[in-house]
Amino acid sequence: MIDEEAERLLLIVEDDQAFARTLQRSFERRGYRVVAAASHEAVAALLEDEDPGFAVVDLKLGSASGLVCVQTLHAHDPEMQIVVLTGFASIATAVEAIKLGASHYLAKPANTDEIEAAFTKGQGDIDAPVTTRQTSIKTLEWERIHETLAETDFNISETARRLGMHRRTLARKLGKRQVS
Template identity: 40%
Template sequence: MRLLIIEDDESLASTLSRRLTKQGFICNVAHTSQQALVLAEQITPTHLLLDMKLADENGMALLTPLRGLLPQCHIVLLTGFASIATAVEAMRLGANDYLTKPVDMPTLVNALCPNTDLPTEVVSASDTVMSAERLEWEHIQQVLHCNQGNISATARQLNMHRRTLQRKLQKKPVKR
């Protein structure tokens, strides 16, 4: 199983590659859309993990050319900002699955290889299920990071009053 990971965050790409190698994949990594298309043609992966946001590019724009190059490839789109509209659009453009970050390894492996019994890392149930408070905190942190720490812009994007956001940011993150 040859897997091409298309992710602009080098540390996340490296972590995914290490973990998925343990699951039996032969992993290759691309950090830009140009690298992705070249590698896809060279290695003809059987599976593809595509980030929706690649620096200033939209990963969904790669779905059509990748599907043209790799008609039999199983493509999973990863995103930090999920919506029903983007999920529908991703499937229409050729993605086989659509997952929201953060994603646990069993869910990711199952999305990459549905209906197979691949061995997955031993993970306790408490590690795979996050509380709603933890998910909210992580989402706020992602949006804050995307807005380069700008509280007002983050509050507007989250449709939240700025003071409410400041109070939430002062709290310590809840345990997973």
């Protein structure tokens, strides 16, 4: 017999407390029981007592990567529906999130409807349109920066070194395109 409450238990992993509270209230109104964590350590401790069926994980948790949380959550329960939210969307981090067990990846700002829809979208869409849009040099640069950020576990200094640019230049480029 399946416990209905356990099926509707949602874990929000977010270091922005105001955003986490907003998401929590919104999902509680939809009938979810919500627990929250702001770090990987808090997630690991929470999993000792709770067994969520759903998780929303911020990609950047302070100076740490939320991908570690995705990996831990997937290892805990491979059937868990995990949605990664990020203000720093890139192809590289999306691919890594999916490889580590996320079921979906959304760029901020994402609302509760979009997140809940992502939970129910278990399979890919073979009818998704393939665009013929040309990729600009700025987009390629942006994706390379984020690929390198993911490789360095979001260490700005190491990323700048690997890309051969000054740390302030990298910080300025990241600040220009930040979505959150």
